[in-house]
Amino acid sequence: MAEEKVGPRSRRERPAKAALSRAGIVATAVGLVQAEGLARVTMRRLAQELDTGAASLYVYVRNTDELHAAVLEELLGAVDLSPVTAKGDWRDRLERVLTSYAEVLFAYPGLAQSAMVARPSGEHYLKLIEALLALLDEGDVPKGQAGWGIDILLGFATASAAEHSAPDPRTKKTVAPGEEWAALANVIRNVSAESYPQLAAHGTDLLAGPGKARLAWGFRVLINGVLSTPLPEGEAK
Amino acid sequence: MAEEKVGPRSRRERPAKAALSRAGIVATAVGLVQAEGLARVTMRRLAQELDTGAASLYVYVRNTDELHAAVLEELLGAVDLSPVTAKGDWRDRLERVLTSYAEVLFAYPGLAQSAMVARPSGEHYLKLIEALLALLDEGDVPKGQAGWGIDILLGFATASAAEHSAPDPRTKKTVAPGEEWAALANVIRNVSAESYPQLAAHGTDLLAGPGKARLAWGFRVLINGVLSTPLPEGEAK
DNA sequence: ACCTGAACACCGTTCAAGT
DNA sequence: ACCTGAACACCGTTCAAGT
Numbered sequence: 299m300a301e302e303k304v305g306p307r308s309r310r311e312r313p314a315k316a317a318l319s320r321a322g323i324v325a326t327a328v329g330l331v332q333a334e335g336l337a338r339v340t341m342r343r344l345a346q347e348l349d350t351g352a353a354s355l356y357v358y359v360r361n362t363d364e365l366h367a368a369v370l371e372e373l374l375g376a377v378d379l380s381p382v383t384a385k386g387d388w389r390d391r392l393e394r395v396l397t398s399y400a401e402v403l404f405a406y407p408g409l410a411q412s413a414m415v416a417r418p419s420g421e422h423y424l425k426l427i428e429a430l431l432a433l434l435d436e437g438d439v440p441k442g443q444a445g446w447g448i449d450i451l452l453g454f455a456t457a458s459a460a461e462h463s464a465p466d467p468r469t470k471k472t473v474a475p476g477e478e479w480a481a482l483a484n485v486i487r488n489v490s491a492e493s494y495p496q497l498a499a500h501g502t503d504l505l506a507g508p509g510k511a512r513l514a515w516g517f518r519v520l521i522n523g524v525l526s527t528p529l530p531e532g533e534a535k
Numbered sequence: 536m537a538e539e540k541v542g543p544r545s546r547r548e549r550p551a552k553a554a555l556s557r558a559g560i561v562a563t564a565v566g567l568v569q570a571e572g573l574a575r576v577t578m579r580r581l582a583q584e585l586d587t588g589a590a591s592l593y594v595y596v597r598n599t600d601e602l603h604a605a606v607l608e609e610l611l612g613a614v615d616l617s618p619v620t621a622k623g624d625w626r627d628r629l630e631r632v633l634t635s636y637a638e639v640l641f642a643y644p645g646l647a648q649s650a651m652v653a654r655p656s657g658e659h660y661l662k663l664i665e666a667l668l669a670l671l672d673e674g675d676v677p678k679g680q681a682g683w684g685i686d687i688l689l690g691f692a693t694a695s696a697a698e699h700s701a702p703d704p705r706t707k708k709t710v711a712p713g714e715e716w717a718a719l720a721n722v723i724r725n726v727s728a729e730s731y732p733q734l735a736a737h738g739t740d741l742l743a744g745p746g747k748a749r750l751a752w753g754f755r756v757l758i759n760g761v762l763s764t765p766l767p768e769g770e771a772k
Numbered sequence: 773a774c775c776t777g778a779a780c781a782c783c784g785t786t787c788a789a790g791t
Numbered sequence: 792a793c794c795t796g797a798a799c800a801c802c803g804t805t806c807a808a809g810t
Contacts, residue, residue: 454690
């Protein structure tokens with residue numbers, strides 16, 4: 299009797315090992331960041347998910363940074379740009395787009411931290427910039443100020459998300475999420491009013507958490523500032 | 536002839552393996568970040584520098600993050616706080632302190648990136664916050680706005696440094712420093728004016744580098760914004 | 773108490789060899 | 792052209808064992 303052939307179809311645990319492709323790799327990476335956070339999106343872990351070896355991925359992806367940038371660009375598709383064409387005060391609508399951007403970053407552990415560094419250049423990112431510029435233009439913010447302001451607006455949104463989103467569990471962290479925060483709060487509470495009069499007067503209000511209110515206030519600060527601060531001589535356009 | 540004894544003093548390559556201490560560990564780490572960048576300040580590399588095993592460091596330092604925070608706190612001692620008591624417009628002096636802070640972060644590869652995440656609570660950090668608060672107070676910025684504003688000011692300075700400082704050469708990078716930037720610039724240059732009218736109009740001015748001018752403008756934007764944007768109802772103090 | 777070697781469980785990236 | 796296993800050069804952290 300001939301042995302039963304053990305063909306490729308006999309193992310059905312995963313969906314029949316599709317051929318590799320950049321799109322498939324990025325899609326799997328996106329699934330992985332949702333399930334385990336960006337820190338787990340490593341070449342080796344991702345290859346394992348794709349039932350191959352890490353080396354195989356280098357045909358489609360230059361390196362880990364590029365992979366992370368691709369994941370970010372993909373997830374940026376979830377930013378709500380509808381306020382651009384909605385009606386109402388341009389400031390409010392600008393705030394809404396920025397808030398949506400921050401929320402997307404906030405939703406995936408480690409994503410905001412990586413957005414601090416990555417500079418995507420995909421369609422979703424371009425559309426986001428285009429949307430912000432359109433709203434600033436609607437508000438008659440001078441072009442030069444708008445252009446320079448984009449960086450500040452996005453940077454603040456990114457940094458806020460990075461600061462308050464789940465820490466990238468790069469390895470199982472020993473330190474509880476808010477331990478550093480607690481340490482600082484404790485120091486401020488017990489600070490000497492003589493050496494640090496300002497700190498003592500403010501107390502832990504200084505660290506009064508993230509909160510929607512604080513993020514929204516930040517956006518307003520930036521919008522007001524960008525609107526009212528002319529570019530230095532010679533740079534104005 | 537008796538062989539020459541090879542005692543501990545016969546090897547003078549390093550200064551006679553001092554006893555470990557937290558201060559010594561941090562000092563060595565600071566030296567390492569100066570020489571090789573923060574990415575090289577790993578438990579193993581640092582232990583090697585101290586002529587011991589990585590495990591030994593855990594007596595004095597909780598983990599790698601805490602080590603990096605200690606290095607940051609140490610280097611923050613170089614921030615120039617003298618403008619606080621200098622004379623002149625408070626805005627200019629505030630700008631000078633923030634610029635000095637950004638320059639310190641800028642000077643060490645990887646430091647700014649880590650400052651994005653770390654929350655130090657040492658003396659140098661406290662003095663920096665105290666200085667910023669004192670200057671805002673001098674400018675009669677309402678207390679609540681000043682407190683919330685600190686975060687934005689420091690965050691912007693940190694993010695600017697992170698964005699434009701040497702990339703943390705975590706491992707020998709294959710990607711040239713400005714490669715992602717170049718990719719984005721290229722995309723913007725060739726963007727369709729129909730789909731992206733704003734982007735096409737601005738062109739690569741959007742990415743017009745870091746430059747002192749841009750950082751200074753950013754500080755002015757934030758100061759103006761913080762000064763002129765009241766806290767939301769119920770939060771004002 | 774402090775220090776250590778060894779172990780465990782990971783990394784990114786390259787390269788020669790196969791199909 | 793694409794894919795692979797194996798190798799190289801690293802990581803952080805824990806733990807039992809020593810002093």
